[in-house]
Amino acid sequence: MELRYAQQLVEEILQGKHRSIARAISHAENGSPEAQEIVSLIYSRTGKAHIIGITGPGGSGKSTLVEKLVRELRRRGKTIGVVAIDPTSPFSGGAFLGDRIRMQDLSTDQGVFIRSMATRSNPGGLAKATKDAVCVLDASGKDIVIVETAGAGQSEVDIIKVAQTVVVVLAPGLGDEIQAIKAGIMEIGDIFVVNKADRDNADKALIDIQTMLELGSETGGWKKVITKTIAITGEGTQLLLEKIGEHREYLEKRNTGKKQKENLESELIEALKQKIAEHIVAEMRRKGELDKLVSRILAKEIDPFTAAESVISELLKKPVGSK
């Protein structure tokens, strides 16, 4: 029964039906078992879309830029899927509402699918949910899938790893910005954008970022590029799209090899972690061991990490601490 529901949904996704895409993404968002079935069924049909990640500090102009990119790509006859990760901070909630209004007219365009996903946690985590949503959009036949996420923490880095091309959007005058890119986004960024180039200190920001990128020694491969945009007018979007295209060509030339393999490796590791944990927890619950162990942790007899180690050792039938 369940499987038939998933099969039906998948059929419609492959036909590009937006309602079914939306439904599948809801399953991904909730981390429901259906999500896994759907991904398994569509996986062989994925891999055609160019997946672009747009990240950077809150308020740097990502959504405004995404909207302009979408419009330009539509003019070029491309179909696009957008997944925007809702900002965690309630302060940015207003900005997101703005996104919806800005993009409203695009919602009647069959060539564009826009969806926001909440940061509330689900069993598999938001990075997994995003990955699944991207899979659905890719399989549905969209030429380009854009993932927008704010911030520069580890969770954003995990989310954005789904992208083949990562665009980091910065804006001049944000003091924390350089700190933010140091915190991990810098390594994964392929293209850096100084948005709000209409502001006075845009050139200074450009030079600062350039200096930083030169410091981060590049060992062959893709040379990170910086470009300026004014997202509110759309200025610089054409050039940015060219850079994005060049990055895609670069990936194709090198056989998409290394990065994709790395991404797939971490995906497999994540899947293993989740499955192993699920399996062990179910076993422990069944035997009533989970409760016992939690009580011991509560009584400070053992810490959670050592407890986990002892469970694994028991499982592997090896004494604690042996390699």
Ligand SMILES: Nc1nc2c(ncn2[C@@H]2O[C@H](COP(=O)(O)OP(=O)(O)OP(=O)(O)O)[C@@H](O)[C@H]2O)c(=O)[nH]1
């Ligand atoms: N002056 C100027 N303002 C801009 C530009 N691009 C965006 N803005 C403004 O900056 C504000 C934030 O823009 P958003 O596109 O919502 O920024 P964001 O990065 O998506 O924000 P979050 O999703 O909350 O992280 C809005 O008021 C935009 O109108 C630009 O090029 N120049």
Ligand SMILES: [Mg+2]
């Ligand atoms: Mg935004």
